Amino acid sequence: MPIDVGTIAPEITLKTQDEKEWKLSDFKGKSNVVLLWYPLDWSPTCEKELCKCSKEPVLDHPNTVVVGISRDSTWSHRAFKKERGIKYDLLADPLLAVTKQYGLEHPAKFISHRATVIVDKAGKVAFVQVQEKTPEERDFKQVQDALKKL
Numbered sequence: 001m002p003i004d005v006g007t008i009a010p011e012i013t014l015k016t017q018d019e020k021e022w023k024l025s026d027f028k029g030k031s032n033v034v035l036l037w038y039p040l041d042w043s044p045t046c047e048k049e050l051c052k053c054s055k056e057p058v059l060d061h062p063n064t065v066v067v068g069i070s071r072d073s074t075w076s077h078r079a080f081k082k083e084r085g086i087k088y089d090l091l092a093d094p095l096l097a098v099t100k101q102y103g104l105e106h107p108a109k110f111i112s113h114r115a116t117v118i119v120d121k122a123g124k125v126a127f128v129q130v131q132e133k134t135p136e137e138r139d140f141k142q143v144q145d146a147l148k149k150l
Contacts, residue, residue: 005128009117019074027119032063039112061150067088113131113132116128127146
């Protein structure tokens with residue numbers, strides 16, 4: 001069951017593609033955070049979505065940080081980000097510990113759902129979207145509408 005809107009977002013501390021520690025709490029009071037869970041680097045739908053977010057203004061919003069999260073390793077993220085020109089950090093959750101805290105583990109496989117969680121500046125979950133059909137792209141219009149409300 002995905003995390004509920006209105007709850008305090010569990011802390012996230014994960015490594016970026018550059019082996020740097022990334023903490024959700026670093027953005028509290030400063031920025032909204034869009035967390036893009038995706039199953040795997042290099043898969044067609046994930047690649048399409050993540051590249052779209054980097055090349056088009058689909059998630060551009062004032063005071064908003066975007067990050068991708070998957071179970072892939074930091075070295076896979078580093079190669080994927082560089083090869084595909086992704087402009088934001090990719091976070092490694094290899095054991096799906098954070099993914100499980102947010103209720104986004106795929107029940108059939110050892111991956112996450114394709115999901116979006118927006119955490120507002122106060123640290124509360126403002127929006128949750130889970131794409132039930134993993135091969136299909138998430139609905140960016142719903143995400144954009146949620147960002148406009150912040």
